[in-house]
Amino acid sequence: MARLPLIAAALLALGNGVLGVLKPCGKAQYDPTQYVCYDNQFLCPIIAGEPLSYCSGACYSKFQYKCVNNVLGVLPGLAAGTSFTLTVSNPTLPINGKFVTAGGLHLSLGGTTSSYCPTQVGSACPPGNITAISAGSYGGGLSMADMVPGGQQVYLDPNWNLAYTQAHSAYIPPGSTVSGFAAYAGGGLVNLNGNGWGWVGCPPTASGGGGGVWNLVARNSSNAASLNNCTPVNLKINTLPGGSYAWQYT
Structure with a gap:
């Protein structure tokens, strides 16, 4: 560099x-x-x-x-299976320091974690109030740090939004990207796809319902022209003790 x-x-x-x-x-x-x-x-x-x-x-x-x-x-990569949360880093934005949160099968910036646990699981249900991700191998895939059988895989959808699979389903839309992520110990989550253009946060719009939740998008040569209203951000990794942090994310 x-x-x-x-x-x-x-x-x-x-x-x-x-x-x-x-x-x-x-x-x-x-x-x-x-x-x-x-x-x-x-x-x-x-x-x-x-x-x-x-x-x-x-x-x-x-x-x-x-x-x-x-x-x-x-920086060294996180060991496979390490759980972590992500926070937004860009001091110029109102969402600086906010968590990346799961909801509607997408990962967003500054929202509220959405999760579910069946009543029959009882006291074994994790709290489900934070969005935790599990590291894969360097340059490989990610998954949600939850308990549901089969897990929930993290991927970039065809529009380069960061998403995760529905519980009990392995379906991923055609044209999605399931690998190319690097989680660095003491650093951030980096998207190695698309020549490394990084992440952007896109503010809520009136047509999208407004509110304070920002969209998270992987920027690259194919979508950069449509992201003029978005701002580059880094995603800071905060490691967690091993384990599951929700039954499933919804």
Whole structure:
């Protein structure tokens, strides 16, 4: 991940329209709402509200990489079967710090977890009040951390929304994507599909019923033009003790 040359960064900021007062970084001027300056000579962009960190000539995201003794490396992946929740990270948005929640067989931002447990399960029912996901192998699939026989698989539907299967059914719509996720320990959930364009949060619309729940979409070359009203976000991983956190998610 190469750093952005000073002159190129300054010209890019001017071309995009200056949003803040320009500051010096070495011999260049930069917009602090779009970049951060390291050692008075290196500029790194702010992406999804995260000022990228600097490591020996490269800018990097702490949701995917680490810098140890000036050597850039990838964060370790979560062990398969590790349960975790996700929170939204983008300080510019009102949903910053809100949980990713399950409801209507989709994962959304800032909603309320929807789950169900049969009465006959009785006291063995998990609380079902948080949305927990179970890690698969690196670059592989994900599943919901629940108890229902057969489980519930997580996938990207044909419109690149993050969804999960109905309990007791393995049906996934044609054109969906079931792998290509990376869950990093101490980092975030990264979508490796679509050349790594990342996640976006799309605000509720009046036609969609309004409310405070945002839609979560994997952005890529096929849908970027239709997501102008959406904002890049990171998904922060919060690991949980092993186990199931709902009977099933609805």
